[in-house]
Each structure stands twice: as structure tokens, then as C-alpha cells.
Amino acid sequence: MxxxxxxxxxxxxxxxxxxxxxxxxxxxxxxxxxxxxxxxxxxxxxxxxxxxxxxxxxxxxxxxxxxxxxxxxxxxxxxxxxxxxxxxxxxxxxxxxxxxxxxxxxxxxxxxxxxxxxxxxxxxxxxxxxxxxxxxxxxxxxxxxxxxxxxxxxxxxxxxxxxxxxxxxxxxSIELPDVIDRQIDQAIRWISLQFHQQISIDHMASSLGYHRAHLSKVFKQKIGMSPKQYLLKVRMDKAKKLLGGTLTIDQISSSVGFNDALYFSKQFRKWSGMSPSEFRNHLRTGK
The missing domain is CATH 2.60.120.280 (Regulatory protein AraC)
Known part of the structure; x- marks a missing residue:
């Protein structure tokens, strides 16, 4: 060289x-x-x-x-x-x-x-x-x-x-999302990544630079539910997956953003028609 x-x-x-x-x-x-x-x-x-x-x-x-x-x-x-x-x-x-x-x-x-x-x-x-x-x-x-x-x-x-x-x-050459789609995408991303935290919809909206009433309106028009309802859906869907594993109900409750396991169990029953324990047993036995 x-x-x-x-x-x-x-x-x-x-x-x-x-x-x-x-x-x-x-x-x-x-x-x-x-x-x-x-x-x-x-x-x-x-x-x-x-x-x-x-x-x-x-x-x-x-x-x-x-x-x-x-x-x-x-x-x-x-x-x-x-x-x-x-x-x-x-x-x-x-x-x-x-x-x-x-x-x-x-x-x-x-x-x-x-x-x-x-x-x-x-x-x-x-x-x-x-x-x-x-x-x-x-x-x-x-x-x-x-x-x-x-x-x-x-x-x-x-x-x-x-x-x-x-x-x-x-x-x-890729078409950029319009303003409303971008707002909704940001909110969905926020909820999907932070569902285990104590999320305030007011705080989320202000952090993203939107008024809560506006965000809730366009979110429901696009997704078919409010941000609060979507947050609950994400938490319940995640809880269902975790109930297939070995975590305790208390641990699952905390993992999906509930500080109170009893309140989590009540919300889960409203969502699925079964308590977390019943749902876990259903997964294991198929009954």
C-alpha cells in the first residue's frame, strides 16, 4: 500500500x-x-x-x-x-x-x-x-x-x-397520510405502547397537541370507538394473551395498567363474560 x-x-x-x-x-x-x-x-x-x-x-x-x-x-x-x-x-x-x-x-x-x-x-x-x-x-x-x-x-x-x-x-412516491389519519395513528401508537401505564386521555391528547374533544370525535369516526374504549380493548386483548401463561391474576392486572386486581377482574368479566380465572380455565380445558 x-x-x-x-x-x-x-x-x-x-x-x-x-x-x-x-x-x-x-x-x-x-x-x-x-x-x-x-x-x-x-x-x-x-x-x-x-x-x-x-x-x-x-x-x-x-x-x-x-x-x-x-x-x-x-x-x-x-x-x-x-x-x-x-x-x-x-x-x-x-x-x-x-x-x-x-x-x-x-x-x-x-x-x-x-x-x-x-x-x-x-x-x-x-x-x-x-x-x-x-x-x-x-x-x-x-x-x-x-x-x-x-x-x-x-x-x-x-x-x-x-x-x-x-x-x-x-x-x-408514497402518499402521505392526511392530518386526521395522522392524528389517529399517533393516538393508536401511543395507546398500543403505553397501555400498561396509567393513561389519561386528556394528557395523551394535549401531549400530541390536540384538544380531547376533537381527538375523541375523529377517533370514534375512524375506529368506531372512543380512545378510552380502545384503550380498554387493547388492555383486555393483552390480558387474554397473558392468561394463557403462568402469571398470576395480580401480575396480569398490573401488566395491563390496572393497580387494583379486583377492579381489573370486574372489567374483564364485563368485557369477556367470564372472570380471569374462568377464562384461564377455559383456555386450559377448552370448556
Whole structure:
């Protein structure tokens, strides 16, 4: 590398995960004028971001000049080559990755095999993220933790690609929900995740920025029940599932947002026609 680069440094993952998404290695270098890689193919994804200078990237039959701020992606199995300019050889940072989720993740930020190049303006931030990825690999006694850290920084890097390339994101073709649907979705999400807490519908509405009467009206029009009724449904449905397990009635009561097990039992009987104990026995015996 010393003969081909004025500067070269890299970090390597000793414990990559082959399934979802994993960084293999990451580095930074300034090659000598005219330095060329390829024509070749890789069995992993390789992303380069040009920090300074110029060069040419070729993927298949398509060739394009790249300069400061350009990022090009080499896809597995794709024939590629890239070469530093003779007068102003580029300096670039890179990261190699693999996993079943990678191609879809890149597609979501507008990078595809047909469009493997994007331009970035926030190079200082981007450069720092690449550095964090590379420095994750300190060759410590805990390579799996290093791999986990690098994957986290990699996701942040891809996020920044998406922000820079927002005009090309495929999500632009997706119809956004209208205001009312958004309000209801937020309320449903809140209830579904917080049902085990002592939820106040007034507090939920104000936290979401809505008046309770308005939220209750549009919620009932869309869902067919009020937020309070929907909260009870979520709690009772969850209680039914828990009654199939080994938790006590008191523990189930607390798990679905009731401080008083007796009150929970009364509400459950109104909802299902059986007490929690009777419902549990029905699940076990089928009678």
C-alpha cells in the first residue's frame, strides 16, 4: 500500500455478522496519481466518498468522473474499476459491508445498481462518521461489541446519505397520510405502547397537541370507538394473551395498567363474560 498511496489507514472487523448488516472494514487513503483498481468484482458492498481531488469511477459500461463530495457504491458481482486523476489524485474514505438488508437499505436512500453515485455537501460530518466506523475496530478483547458499534455508525452514515439525496428517495412516491389519519395513528401508537401505564386521555391528547374533544370525535369516526374504549380493548386483548401463561391474576392486572386486581377482574368479566380465572380455565380445558 505504501507504493500506491501517500496515505493509507484501515480498520478490520474480526467478528462480522453474515445475516442482516455488518461492516467488514473501513479506511481512508490518498492514492498516488493514476492509481487504479480493477476491472474486478467484489462479493461485498464497497462505498467510497471523495474527500478531495478527482478520479473516475466505472461500473459496467458507465463511466463517470468523481470529485469532492461524490460517493460511489460498488455492488456485489458488478464489474467495476476506479482510477485517481493524474494531476489531482483523490483522497477518499471507504467502508465495506455485507448482509441481506444492505441493498434494500441503500435503495431506501436512493442508491441503486443503476444509480450508484450521489453527491454530499456535509463532508465534515460525513468524514467524522467514517472515522468513527474505522476507529470502532480497536482489536480489543470484545470484537462482537466493536462490530455492533460499527454497524450503528454505518446506519447513521446511510441516514446522512438519505438526507443528502432526499430529492431521489423512493418514499416521495408514497402518499402521505392526511392530518386526521395522522392524528389517529399517533393516538393508536401511543395507546398500543403505553397501555400498561396509567393513561389519561386528556394528557395523551394535549401531549400530541390536540384538544380531547376533537381527538375523541375523529377517533370514534375512524375506529368506531372512543380512545378510552380502545384503550380498554387493547388492555383486555393483552390480558387474554397473558392468561394463557403462568402469571398470576395480580401480575396480569398490573401488566395491563390496572393497580387494583379486583377492579381489573370486574372489567374483564364485563368485557369477556367470564372472570380471569374462568377464562384461564377455559383456555386450559377448552370448556
Amino acid at each position: 505504501a507504493l500506491e498511496h501517500y496515505h493509507f489507514t484501515a480498520g478490520f472487523n474480526l467478528a462480522p455478522d453474515d445475516h442482516d448488516l455488518s461492516v467488514l472494514f473501513s479506511g481512508e487513503g490518498k492514492p498516488v496519481p493514476g492509481h487504479k483498481m480493477g476491472p474486478s468484482v467484489h462479493d461485498y458492498y464497497l462505498i467510497h466518498t471523495v474527500i478531495d481531488g478527482e478520479g473516475v469511477f466505472q461500473s459496467g459500461s458507465n463511466s463517470q468522473g468523481c470529485s469532492k463530495g461524490d460517493t460511489f457504491v460498488i455492488f456485489p458481482g458488478a464489474l467495476f474499476s476506479y482510477q485517481a486523476d493524474m494531476d489531482r489524485p483523490w483522497t477518499y474514505v471507504w467502508v465495506a459491508l455485507q448482509g441481506e438488508a444492505v441493498e434494500q437499505l441503500l435503495h431506501e436512500v436512493g442508491i441503486t445498481r443503476d444509480k450508484p453515485i450521489i453527491h454530499l455537501d456535509n463532508l465534515i460530518e460525513i468524514h467524522k462518521v467514517y472515522e468513527h466506523i474505522r476507529l470502532s475496530f480497536q482489536q480489543s478483547a470484545y470484537p462482537r461489541l466493536e462490530s455492533l458499534e460499527a454497524s450503528g455508525w454505518l446506519r447513521l452514515l446511510v441516514h446522512k446519505f438519505g438526507v443528502a439525496n432526499i430529492s431521489s428517495l423512493p418514499s416521495q
